[in-house]
Amino acid sequence: MLDAGDADVSAGSEILRRLLCAVAARLNRRDWSATLPVTDDFVVYAVDLELVDLERNLTDCLPPDRLAQFRERGLW
Numbered sequence: 001m002l003d004a005g006d007a008d009v010s011a012g013s014e015i016l017r018r019l020l021c022a023v024a025a026r027l028n029r030r031d032w033s034a035t036l037p038v039t040d041d042f043v044v045y046a047v048d049l050e051l052v053d054l055e056r057n058l059t060d061c062l063p064p065d066r067l068a069q070f071r072e073r074g075l076w
Contacts, residue, residue: 017053020046021060028062041075 027044045061047054058067058076070076 017046017057021057024061028066041070
């Protein structure tokens with residue numbers, strides 16, 4: 001919806017990508033264990049249908065130490 005009527009779709013898409021990553025990063029700082037049962041690999045991240053920005057989004061949504069843990073475990 002952010003891109004509707006936008007002649008420069010990529011600019012609108014980038015704004016939305018940053019917004020979603022900021023929300024996901026904030027949600028990752030929350031302790032979810034009091035709300036629902038989670039595993040140690042539970043994370044929130046932004047993703048588009050084509051997975052175009054997956055690597056960039058994971059980098060923006062997760063703190064560096066958490067991202068390193070995922071890489072070490074072969075989860076990403």
